[in-house]
Amino acid sequence: MNKLHNKLNRLDLNLLKLFSALYRERNVSVAAESMNLSQSAFSHALARLRVQLDDELFIRGSTQMVPTHYADNIYPQVTEALSILEDCFAARAKFIPEESRHEFNFAVTDFTAQLMNSRLLPYLKLHAPMVRVNLISRGEKLPLEAFESGELDFALGFSHFDDVLHPLINQWTWWEDSYCTIASDKFDKMDLQIFLSHRHILISPWGEKSGVVDEQLKKLGLQRDIALQIPNVLNGPFMVAGSELLLTLPKFAAQTMQAMLPITLFEPPFGMPKYQLKLFTYKPSEDTLENIWMRELLLSLFVSN
Template identity: 75%
Template sequence: MNIAHSRLHRLDLVRLRVQLILEHIGMKIMHNRLHRLDLNLLKLFSALYVHRNVSVAAESMNLSQSAFSHALARLRVQLDDELFIRSRAQMIPTRYADSIHEPVAEVLSTLGSCFAPQTHFIPHESRHEFNFAVTDFTALLMMPRLMAHLERHAPLVRINLTSRSEKLPLAAFEAGELDFALGYSHFDEVQTPLINQWIWWEDCYCTIASDKLERMDLKTFLSRRHILVSPWGEKIGVVDEQLSKQGLQRDIALQLPNVMNAPFVVAGSELLLTLPKFAAQALQGALPVKRFDVPVDMPTYQLKLFTYKPSENTPENLWMREQLQSLFKSE
């Protein structure tokens, strides 16, 4: 197959893929109508869905506000829906717009993978910036090992870490503000086909207490009050889930948004803290605390790497994912 025929074949496959997606989301566009659909209007839809502001969305597409508004009017006619309703603060998507934005993103990703030139990522030369959403614990775990690795293999690369109020910050992924998110959960929280999750590091749990405590058993564990570390505000944790299976519960005295402050509270009180063993080992030497096995059956602690499907296979993101998996594969 020569290059011209190969490209035509790829275009036919993309066209079929787009048609199937559009029909699946309820547009009911037949093959002859699909030929007339201006796929640039899907980019317009996606830009306005992300920015919720016509002026900002128009600027992101290098269009005048007038041209953007005319194009939006055409799309409304083709889809027979208002799509966005103007309010004082922003353009609010209709229910139909909410229902189609993920498939539209998939259409754009499919087209992008077909037409975008493939570039090579050269670690030693790149000044690429990688953006991570992290907690204090995931940063503690990842950064010493990763930065030492980057100094040798990608010395000019920059790492940007941010904290997010959502466990799965989909809007930040869609806006291009994130490449990866690090989190942990023992439950399946991925509710969107736009996000992949990878289990890339595992550990066991332990419980720490003031060094005045001599021994730990279930009676002691339940009689003492506890600290709950909850970066995203949940009122119960994995310990509570495991206790409830046995008809038991613990008494939580303090809920904190991060793990780094909690051991300092433990050292000066009778409170208990259950956390991954890695964190306890990292902090134990600096504080008067003791580490005990948890007297409750516990699952393995799983640290998860979340990626955004439309951008997870770019050369630089593929490279970074490979580094993370390689650096922690023996844990």
């Protein structure tokens, strides 16, 4: 075992292809040509292999190179090993959406799930009808352990800046929207004084005690009064309707809910950055063929507003 182990340690595995070619052809010139090598280079490589395996391997006969007993013994295993390696490093099979039954696992919020339902699912119904999408609620913005265990392929969250992420996580902006402030239909205008004199709802999917609104007000030396913190975007408008509470949220979500609730939409009375939704991917698995397809699909379907 130790002798075999020592041979493997010093063996140049590239020379096994040379061995296999010469065993098949029994002619140095023909074998060299099949490997796009000169006869001289082939002979030098064969000499190295003889030293590494401590056997003559082939003896020149009257009409051909004759394999030694040792060469005859190892040829079947060498051929099998080369075949396994070729399969291992062969081009990856294509991902065919129309035929695939692959499952994609997404960590989502209620709002990102709504967006997925509005565009991705109708597309899949037409173009990848057997693909399954699992939308999962997670308690953390970047569920690293779930990525590592293979439970998740993607996480959908929001950010307004390029946050410092874990080195194994990449982020992609897949949706942008402006913010609006909503109030019950009792309100006919919105200015900074009205905004600050009323209490607010804070949307906090991952338990943050303040949000981008508070950051922007802080830059102005101002502070709002938060009455209620909730985890879901889409519940907020129901709580605003008929109340004195105000809520600042993405305009798309507000416009969606306006059709069914007595609420009014206003521009925030101070500067706000764009609302950016991020697609978070796990570097060790983000470049599988199916994940590349899904990532590119999301980025193409959800064109920024």
